[in-house]
Amino acid sequence: MGLRKDLPVVAVVAAGGALGAAARYGASLVRPTPDGAFPWTVLTVNAVGCAVLGTLMVLLTETTTAPHPLLRPFLGTGFCGGFTTFSTYSLDTQRLLSAGDPTRALLYLGGTLLAALAAVWAGVTAARAVVRARGRHA
Amino acid sequence: MNWLLVVAGAVVGAPLRYLTDRAVQARHDSVFPWGTFTVNVVGSFVLGLLTGVTSAQAHLLLGTGLCGALTTYSTFSYETFRLYENGAKGYAALNVAGSLAAGLGAVWLGVETAAGLR
Numbered sequence: 001m002g003l004r005k006d007l008p009v010v011a012v013v014a015a016g017g018a019l020g021a022a023a024r025y026g027a028s029l030v031r032p033t034p035d036g037a038f039p040w041t042v043l044t045v046n047a048v049g050c051a052v053l054g055t056l057m058v059l060l061t062e063t064t065t066a067p068h069p070l071l072r073p074f075l076g077t078g079f080c081g082g083f084t085t086f087s088t089y090s091l092d093t094q095r096l097l098s099a100g101d102p103t104r105a106l107l108y109l110g111g112t113l114l115a116a117l118a119a120v121w122a123g124v125t126a127a128r129a130v131v132r133a134r135g136r137h138a
Numbered sequence: 139m140n141w142l143l144v145v146a147g148a149v150v151g152a153p154l155r156y157l158t159d160r161a162v163q164a165r166h167d168s169v170f171p172w173g174t175f176t177v178n179v180v181g182s183f184v185l186g187l188l189t190g191v192t193s194a195q196a197h198l199l200l201g202t203g204l205c206g207a208l209t210t211y212s213t214f215s216y217e218t219f220r221l222y223e224n225g226a227k228g229y230a231a232l233n234v235a236g237s238l239a240a241g242l243g244a245v246w247l248g249v250e251t252a253a254g255l256r
Contacts, residue, residue, distance in 0.1 A: 010153045017152020017207040018145045025144045025202055046211040053212040054219070073156070077213075082152045086209035086237070087201075090182040090245040091189075098249075109238060116215040124219065 009073045016078015020049075024083050036099055039092040039108060042085065047115040049084035054123025056080065063131055140198055147203015151181075155208050170229055171217040174210065175237055181209035182241045186248020190255055 024045050031041040053076055060072045089112055096105035159173030166172060185205040188197060214237055221230035 010156065013156045014149045014153045017155075018148045021144050021148030021151070021203055021207045022141060024206060025141065025198075028202075049212040050215045053216050057216060077156050078152055080212040081155060081210040082148050082207040084211035084213075085206040086178040086211050086214060086241055087181040087185040087205040087245070088209075089211060090178075090241040091185050091249075093242055094186070094245045094249060109242075112211070113234065113238070116211055117219060120212075120215045120219045 008070060012070045012074040013078045013081075016074040017082030020079040020082025020084075023079075024085065033092075036095075036101075038096075038104055039088075042088050042092060043108065043112050043115060046084045046089065046112055047119045049080045050116040051119035051123040052083075053080040054120040055127040056123075058124050058127035058131060062128065064135070143195055143198040144203040144206075147199045147201075147205075148207035149203075151204040151207030154204075155210065169221065169224075169226055171214075171221075171233060174213050174217055175233070175240070178209045178214060178237055179240045179244045181205045183244035183248040184208075186245040186250075187252050189249050190252025 027041055027045050031044075033039045033041050056072075056075055060067050060076070093105050093109050096102075096108060155177045158177050162173040162176050163171075182205075185201055188201050188205070191197065191200075214233075218230050218233050221227070221233060
């Protein structure tokens with residue numbers, strides 16, 4: 001792969017990822033999760049990021065006019081990818097398990113998954129409705 | 139300073155995820171999203187290892203920043219949704235079960251390794 005050709009994409013992924021991670025860190029400062037508590041903040045961050053990505057992917061790939069080629073790597077791969085996290089989700093589940101709280105560990109494991117999939121579906125469905133309505137008026 | 143550490147980690151983690159995904163996806167012709175699976179499992183293992191590190195700065199840089207941006211829940215969910223929507227329901231279920239089990243296994247391995255090194 002040609003690095004010179006890839007550089008703009010890599011750069012916007014880095015910039016979007018930094019913004020997303022900073023937003024996630026900000027959320028953890030506004031709503032910190034005390035030790036042993038249910039990780040609501042990370043669950044919310046992950047669900048919101050999924051809704052945004054679902055919406056975005058429809059707007060970027062299912063419209064008649066092609067968006068700027070750097071928008072998807074910046075907003076999707078960069079921002080949404082940097083905002084949401086799988087590693088913290090795994091570690092928080094492991095912590096609830098090792099604290100002897102398998103019920104809440106399973107609720108967190110499954111609850112995040114369901115919230116994330118529902119959020120993607122909702123984002124995609126809403127964006128498709130908007131794209132279709134626009135198409136009819138055009 | 140704390141924000142800078144998170145940003146510095148993410149500036150490396152996010153492109154690393156993008157480049158890993160491209161490299162992994164180019165090496166197989168299955169519809170299974172091995173690229174995202176790989177970064178999520180590796181990132182979970184590294185975050186588990188970091189439980190052996192006491193410095194708060196290292197956690198912000200490598201944990202919140204690097205591992206947080208290297209791994210992704212949004213792409214994992216979106217790819218699962220697309221597999222299901224395109225009729226590859228078995229792959230969608232496999233992606234969910236495999237990612238959750240491997241992520242949890244990897245983080246556990248990381249935590250145990252860190253504890254063993256102490």
